[in-house]
Structures are given as structure tokens and as C-alpha cells.
Amino acid sequence: MSKQLDKILVIDVEATCWKGKIPQGQKNEIIEIGICVLDTASGERVATDSLLVKPNSEISEFCTELTTLTQAEIEKKGISFKEACKVLKNKYLSQQYTWASYGDYDRRQFERECQEKTIGYPFGTSHINIKNLLALTQNWKREVGMATALEKLDIPLEGTHHRGVDDAWNIAKILAWLLKASPYSSL
Template sequence: MPKKLLDQLLVIDIEATCWQGVPPNGQENEIIEIGLVPLDLVTGQRLEKRSILVRPERSRVSEFCTELTTLTQEQVNAGITFAEACALLREVYRSRERIWASYGDYDRSIFERQCRERKVAYPFGTRHLNIKTLFALSYTLPSEIGLEAALHTMRLPLEGTHHRGDDDAWNSAAILAELLRRSREGRVEPLD
């Protein structure tokens, strides 16, 4: 088992094909964008914002999906395969050796499902941090809240376009960095 690196944490946000209602016959939700932000765990700095477009194999980008994400079929057609994207995460970002995080559990579950179904090696190690749950626990909330509401609660700006993988990863990393900073200082500010 590879040694865990604690220099950076990889914040991931995926966008997947989606429809208003059930998928058309023969289609399924699949990853079309992997947003990635390495977070320096010493400084709390977001080091990079990257969008990895993934060419879908079993679905098409619906009009609804384009309205939600701004991604078009033409854009994702120019992407790389899912297997290539997973290899890129492992080789360039050392994703097997680093903890990774996402805002919620959807990203982890769709990665696991798609890897299993496509027989592609899972690109991450066993440690996943759910920022959404961590946020709710830090603020002693009765339930988890969405990304925009969490940013508002922390008085952080929403940067970029919500429901774009790279921008949502960037914003999720801001929340995590602020939670870690406050934890180191021994405080979590109360809700107004």
C-alpha cells in the first residue's frame, strides 16, 4: 500500500450527464467533467484549478445538462476517455497516495460505480473526506446544506459558475481551507 502524502489534499467535483427526469433508454449518468483543485495543507492555498473534460461513452449531453453545467456535447466530445482521466489523476496528481475530498458523497459514489462498471482502476486511495458532512458537524447543524449556502454561512464568495466542476472544486476547497484554518485556531464562528 502506498504511503499517504499529507502535503496536499485533492478537492474533486464532478459533473455528469443528466436529464430532467429519467435518462432516455440506453443512456446513464456518467462523468463528463472532473474539476480538480490541489489544496496545500500547510498554507491552505489552492494551488491550481483544472477542468478535465471526459468524453461520454453511454450517454449524450442533454439540453437540461447544458443549461445546468454550461457544458455541451461538442465540448465533451473533445475530452479524454474516462480511463485516461483516471490515469491522469494517478500519474500527475498522485491521487492514490493523497487524501481526496468532495462536497458531498455523490462524487465518490459515481467514481466507484463508473470504475466498477467500466473495469477501470479506481484512481483514489481509501481515504475520502466529505466536506459537506464536515461543514455540518463543524457548525453543529441539524442536517447538511448545499455548497452555496455553506459559502454564504462562512461569508465566502461563490467564485465562477456553480455546477461547473472546476469552479465547484475551487469553492469547495475554499470552504475546506477555511474550516482547517479555524480548527487550527481553535474556533468555529457561530451562525448569525
């Protein structure tokens, strides 16, 4: 299968979380996969989606405060992690495109959950860590969070921070900025 380079899938996951120590019997599990498809030729964000995913762990009050996602909403609208991976593969052709995330957390979370749940990894081998790439290209002394990066680049944050779909949208804007800023860019 040949790699497609006309688009990049920008992914941001939200996962179950707790204030402080993870309670016994609980674990970090994906509850939202935010997707933004970035057209590499134009730098336009051409599609966006939010896949809500039912975890085995409970969604804490802290997690709801952070993400706005509730246990009831996820139970009502969520799909299984396995089904979400199928959507990535079938609808977004995730194994044919390079995918990107802000940092390595999202990649590691997918790898861990796929291994634990014996589900095929939905992505190909090409992953871009935008957090690292941005810090390197801007000669920053350290990597910074997404909201700080947007602020430093004078790009307004759109939507709700810590909602996967909105964060993917904002991260794609950072990646489009990076592609345009490249001396080799045709954007």
C-alpha cells in the same frame, strides 16, 4: 506507498443529467472532473484543472444549461474516463493523497463508473466528505448544498456554479476555512 499529507485533492464531478426521468439507454456518466489542489500547511489553493470526459450517454439540453458543457465541446476536448483516471494517478498522484468532495455523490460515481468500465479506482482509501464534516463542525441540523454553505460562511462563490473546476475551487475554499477554524490548526 506512504500517504502524503501536505496536500488534499479536492474533486468535483459533473455528470450527464436530465430533467426528470433518465431516458432509456442513458445513464449518469462523468463529463467533467474538476480538481483543486489544497496545500494543507498554508490553506492556499495551489493548482486547478478541468478534465473533460467523453461519456457514452448524450449530454442533454438540461445538462448543458446546468453545466455550460456541450456535446460538441466534450467530443472535441474530452478524453476517455480511463485516460482521466490515468491523469489523476500520474499527474496528481491521487493514490498517495487524501481526496475530498462535497458530499458522497462524487465518490460513489467514481466507484460505480470504475466498476462498470473495469477501470482501476484512481484514489487511495482516504476520502473526506466536506458536506458532512462542515455540518457536523458547525452544529447545523442538516447538511446544505455548496452554494448555501458558502453563503452561510460569508464566502463569495467564484466562477460558474455546476462547473466542476469552479466548484472544486469553491469547495477547497470551504475546506481551507474548516482547517483554519480547527482549534488544532497552525494556519
